[in-house]
Amino acid sequence: MPDNRKVTASREENAAYMNQVLPVKDSFDIIQRDMLIGGRMASFYFIDGFTKDEVMLKIMDSLFKVTQENMPADATQFSRECIPYVEVDILGDFDDVLRNVLSGVTCLFIEGYEACIAIDCRTYPARSVEEPDKDKSLRGSRDGFVETIVFNTALMRRRIRDPHLIMEMTEVGDTSRTDVAICYMGDRVDQELLNTVQQRIKSIRTDDLRMNQQSLAECLFKRKWYNPFPKFKFTERPDTAAACLLEGKVVIMVDNSPSAMILPTSIFDMIEEANDYYFPTLTGLYLKFSRTLITIMTVFLTPVFLLFMQNLNWLPKAFDFVAVKDMVNIPLIFQLLILEIAIDGLRLAALNTPSMLSTPLSVIAGLVMGEFSVKSGWFNAEVMLYMAFVAVANYTQPNFELGYALKFMRLQLLILTALFNWVGFAAGCIIVIISLCFNKTLSGRNYLNVKLN
Known part of the structure; x- marks a missing residue:
């Protein structure tokens, strides 16, 4: 040094x-x-x-x-x-x-x-400013953050021409000395939250930020491994970051990272996306409501289906058609767990598949996983249908970490329901509620935006 x-x-x-x-x-x-x-x-x-x-x-x-x-x-x-x-x-x-x-x-x-x-006549290698693949908007701007922090702050400054917009630059990491920008509106920000963020960043003692923004997030707030819900909201859209700044929130930018970290965070912030603001009020409310409903269904659809299959006498006659009609060669719980892992396997395969081959391979995988897996007797058609809905519904909300947190909640609900029937299902629901209510974030509030002591 x-x-x-x-x-x-x-x-x-x-x-x-x-x-x-x-x-x-x-x-x-x-x-x-x-x-x-x-x-x-x-x-x-x-x-x-x-x-x-x-x-x-x-x-x-x-x-x-x-x-x-x-x-x-x-x-x-x-x-x-x-x-x-x-x-x-x-x-x-x-x-x-x-x-x-x-x-x-x-x-x-x-x-x-x-x-x-x-x-200071430096220039950094940087890709062109383009819309992020994950966080797209139907009517919004088509630009997105890149890996150069100066470009990212300029994209937000372009949208907010106000002298109260402050961007503090600091460094984190004894070896990497990574640039970190704390962005906020001086006349709107929660001063208690801002002071907390500034003090925590200054008190970080680490050799480097190997994974840039993720390493900074772990240094700022030590998460508990048993609560998978994310502590921060991330976005790759400068219009979303600018809107959050105008709402009085704090945005943290890290050099070499094409996304912004937004504080404070609640469950309602997590399920929001840019499309909610680019449509009329009624349309935006409908989009929020439908996304919230689908998010809840991704957690409870398959566990509720398993619970009714274990207790067919609970099933109303009007819904007799949802019962499994074919012979069950493999217990339903194992079918659901195998498909949960298989869907993640297909997702990982898609990430590593060359773009020119992704479409034909996806069609082949869909045919094999769909038709032939049912005919072979491994899976029932009803299980395939509900898991297909869950797999597609996970993409209705943009937050990748929240998607996996909901997946883990669904898995524990499935396992508890299979082991202890309705008692396990009730216990699993309580665990989901407790995980949300006691998921303390950096601002000292939980996901329901309630102050925790």
Whole structure:
């Protein structure tokens, strides 16, 4: 780790220390460029691939025109008079210098100046701004977050032209030193929540954020393994993040992550999506209601079906048609559990299948899993129908983590119902309610937005 050593007026000493700390000779992309500016020796340090070549050519062209008679007295005056660029800073600590160099900033040492001149003409490799695949909107904007944090903050700033929009930049990780931006509206944010978020981020002591946003989420709030419901809401849409900022929420951006973390979170926030805001009020309410109803059905449909199949005398005559008519070769609980695992297997296979083959392979898998699995006697048609509904209904809400949390709740309901009949089903329902009510989030509130002590 770099120490608090100060930059000296000797370029040779500064360059020697930089070459001692940085692997200039061993790493091809860390470059030292020595040149003569106004009769004095100077050294540039920068990362190849992070610097805008056209901008640096223009800056160097201006520096070559500086004569010995026109050399300013100090680095601050030099940056004002001789560097025709906007983002220029003066650094006096090697810790700041090394952090800037490794972040892509070009740093300049000049003989006789007891400071380093940092020229922020960096550019990061980035993909084009496009609509995210998972969080699509029928009528909304078609842009989405990318892996570069500056682009992401610009997408939100473009939507909110208000001086109260504040974006605080900090770093997390002793080795990775990952940039983290805390975004909020100064006149609308919950100050207690904001202070909690700021203090927790400052108190994080970790070597690196290996998985970027997910690593930060785990550092911010230690989740309990037995409660699968997510603590944070994530979105890849800048319009959704901007709407949450205007509602007084806090948005956290992490460099190298194409999504925003939104606080505070409730179950009602989790099941919302952008389409709810792009339609008239009545249509939006209908979409929310239908999504909520389908979400509840994904949890309780198959357990209720299993409960009635174990107690056929409970089944009203009007619903006799839902009873399994064919011979049951494998117990219903095992059929349901096998299909739960098989659906996840198909989902994982789809993620790793080349796009040109995904459609034909999906058709083949559908035929095999559907028709032939029923004819072979492994599964009953009714079980296949209900599991097909559950598999498709999981995609009605955009939150991936919430989908798996609901899946785990459904699995425990199935197992308890199979083992203890209606008593197990009632116990499973109680577990679901308790998991929601006592799922404490970073704001100190639970999923029902009730303050917890």
